[in-house]
Amino acid sequence: MSGTRSRSAWFLSDHASRAPREGTIGYDASCTFCTSTARKLFPFLAPRGYDFAPLQSARVADAAGFNPAEIPEEIVLVTAGGEVYSGAEAIAQVARGIWWAWPFWAATRVPPLAAAAQAAYRAVSARRHCLGGGCRVRRERSRRGGWIVAGLLLVLFVALAVTRSVVAGDP
Numbered sequence: 001m002s003g004t005r006s007r008s009a010w011f012l013s014d015h016a017s018r019a020p021r022e023g024t025i026g027y028d029a030s031c032t033f034c035t036s037t038a039r040k041l042f043p044f045l046a047p048r049g050y051d052f053a054p055l056q057s058a059r060v061a062d063a064a065g066f067n068p069a070e071i072p073e074e075i076v077l078v079t080a081g082g083e084v085y086s087g088a089e090a091i092a093q094v095a096r097g098i099w100w101a102w103p104f105w106a107a108t109r110v111p112p113l114a115a116a117a118q119a120a121y122r123a124v125s126a127r128r129h130c131l132g133g134g135c136r137v138r139r140e141r142s143r144r145g146g147w148i149v150a151g152l153l154l155v156l157f158v159a160l161a162v163t164r165s166v167v168a169g170d171p
Helices: 009-015 032-048 058-064 087-095 102-107 111-126 145-168
Strands: 023-027 050-054 076-079 084-086
Touching: 023 032, 023 058, 023 087, 032 050, 050 058, 058 076, 076 087, 084 087, 087 102, 087 111, 102 111
Parallel strands: 023 050
Antiparallel strands: 023 076, 076 084
């Protein structure tokens, strides 16, 4: 396979020469859903100082402090300052620097909403291989995905409502 790059290697190889201003987002390169999501978000987040690299890469594993043979089940954000976040907290930290996504970060500072965001993230993460189209689960069992989406929308709605009332100064 000399000269052949994996479909996700371009995130790492094309941008490894420069240090990201904000951080590196590690994603599971063996997951179609994760790779597809990273490719869609890269053009939006790269100008904001974020780079993407596979969790399977030594660069991410070394920076985050895990064995590349035993990658985590969640995305990992390694900030330029060396801080490591994973799962919903990684998403919240990225959202913190985006004006319209900032309310998600603020909502995750409220413990019940942080727990709900992490639970929703873990539910999606546990089914990420099915979301990418590689799942062999029968169709009638896969319809549960609608509840996940509904739950995520509910968490987002509550988070925005709480954030709006906090910003407005309502009790």
